[in-house]
Amino acid sequence: MRIGFNFTLVETADMVRRMFAEGHIDYCELLIDNFFCVRPAELARAFDCPTGFHIMFSEFIDADIDALADFGKRIRLFIQEMRPLYVSDHGASFTHQGVNLFHLGELDYVRDYDRVRARVDLWQEMLGQRLFIENYPSIMDGGWEAPRFFERLMHDTGAGALFDASNAVCANLNCGAPLEAWDKVIAATPHFHVAGYSRAVNPPHIIHDSHSEEMSEKTLSFLRGRRHIFDKPDATMTYERDGNIEYDSIVADLRRLREIFNNKVEERRNEPDIASAH
Ligand SMILES: [Fe+2]
Numbered sequence: 314m315r316i317g318f319n320f321t322l323v324e325t326a327d328m329v330r331r332m333f334a335e336g337h338i339d340y341c342e343l344l345i346d347n348f349f350c351v352r353p354a355e356l357a358r359a360f361d362c363p364t365g366f367h368i369m370f371s372e373f374i375d376a377d378i379d380a381l382a383d384f385g386k387r388i389r390l391f392i393q394e395m396r397p398l399y400v401s402d403h404g405a406s407f408t409h410q411g412v413n414l415f416h417l418g419e420l421d422y423v424r425d426y427d428r429v430r431a432r433v434d435l436w437q438e439m440l441g442q443r444l445f446i447e448n449y450p451s452i453m454d455g456g457w458e459a460p461r462f463f464e465r466l467m468h469d470t471g472a473g474a475l476f477d478a479s480n481a482v483c484a485n486l487n488c489g490a491p492l493e494a495w496d497k498v499i500a501a502t503p504h505f506h507v508a509g510y511s512r513a514v515n516p517p518h519i520i521h522d523s524h525s526e527e528m529s530e531k532t533l534s535f536l537r538g539r540r541h542i543f544d545k546p547d548a549t550m551t552y553e554r555d556g557n558i559e560y561d562s563i564v565a566d567l568r569r570l571r572e573i574f575n576n577k578v579e580e581r582r583n584e585p586d587i588a589s590a591h
Contacts, residue, residue: 314574315339353394385439401445401475422462445475456484477506508553525556
């Protein structure tokens with residue numbers, strides 16, 4: 314299992330380089346559309362380590378087709394230059410009846426299926442490569458339908474899931490959806506996210522993926538218990554942290570991941586695909 318870190322804040326650039334230099338991470342995940350203002354070759358030089366691409370604001374499920382095609386063209390330039398380990402996007406809504414949402418909204422997994430499937434086909438074609446779609450930290454009963462939605466989507470489009478383990482734990486805590494329901498999705502995909510979550514201070518005190526805490530014991534025991542289906546030769550696990558940025562706390566969590574997946578960074582770096590992924 315390769316362990317990575319999701320780079321989202323300018324002020325953490327040096328910290329990410331240090332984590333790579335000290336062997337805490339094997340690669341860095343970039344929110345790639347944050348870098349449209351930079352030439353791809355320049356970005357490749359700035360992050361002299363393997364990368365994964367996470368697309369933030371394509372809004373590929375709802376976006377205007379011409380705007381999406383333009384967005385895709387820009388991302389392809391970065392893909393060609395940097396050859397990321399994976400390219401992923403969000404399985405979520407960014408708008409509701411034409412109004413932009415402040416927080417991403419959950420899809421209606423039954424009603425929206427055909428529309429999402431068609432857009433995944435289109436977006437993969439525009440990007441010229443396989444896409445990995447991230448699951449949502451469900452708040453309501455959609456959490457029960459999400460695993461089957463992803464199974465169908467992967468089967469019908471050839472896309473993968475970017476399975477966020479702690480998002481599934483949020484869904485479990487919020488709506489009771491069992492973690493075991495994700496087994497087929499986990500077994501079928503090599504790319505994962507994980508982070509800490511928080512309980513909202515206001516009623517009904519939902520659990521949300523705040524990315525500002527260390528991983529919970531529930532998340533860690535989920536990873537331990539399902540390690541045999543998470544771990545694969547080409548697997549990646551990206552640790553996300555956007556709040557309470559504190560080096561020692563992040564490194565402690567990265568070490569917990571390494572302990573679970575029992576690998577050493579030196580072993581990973583000696584593998585040919587990591588060495589040539591720059
Ligand atoms: Fe995530």
